[in-house]
Amino acid sequence: MSESIQELKNVLEAALLTSPEPLSLDDMQRLFESRMERATLRMLLDELRGDWQPRTLDLLQVASGWRFQAKPQYAPFIARLTPERPQRYSRAVMETLAIIAYKQPVTRGDIEEIRGVAVNQNVMRTLQERGWIDIVGQREVPGRPSLYATTKTFLDDLNLRSLQELPPLQTLAQQEIKLEI
Known part of the structure; x- marks a missing residue:
């Protein structure tokens, strides 16, 4: 590699700052003509994260890759640029999303059994349109009901790398979570 460490970090920084979506390690490897080891790329990302501290x-790793994001203390100021009110979701939507996130893959029947009420098709449509859930297959039973699971968009929107980073279910039961994204 003929480029200096600083030049490599500058290339990564420019790509990450200008990309509308998180960049995966594979995306970032394509930035460079010569093959870069993933370990080297991770080291550069760690250094870049430190540089921005x-x-x-903040340079964050989420499910679909890496992205820059304003530190939380600046969110109220940035929100003034887009004065739209954040989307609010009904209790039914949030309960359904929580069931899918913690019990996936699940069918509508599974969700109805857990919630104790029928799942309105609009609830499922809302979650699919938001890109938080998707059909990942069918259960091998009569009628072959669709199986639902969360998406990388769901993880990205919550700044999570994986489902293992979700808070324990007991924590959610003890407090009412309001998701405003």
């Missing part, structure tokens, strides 16, 4: 942005 005292600044206004």
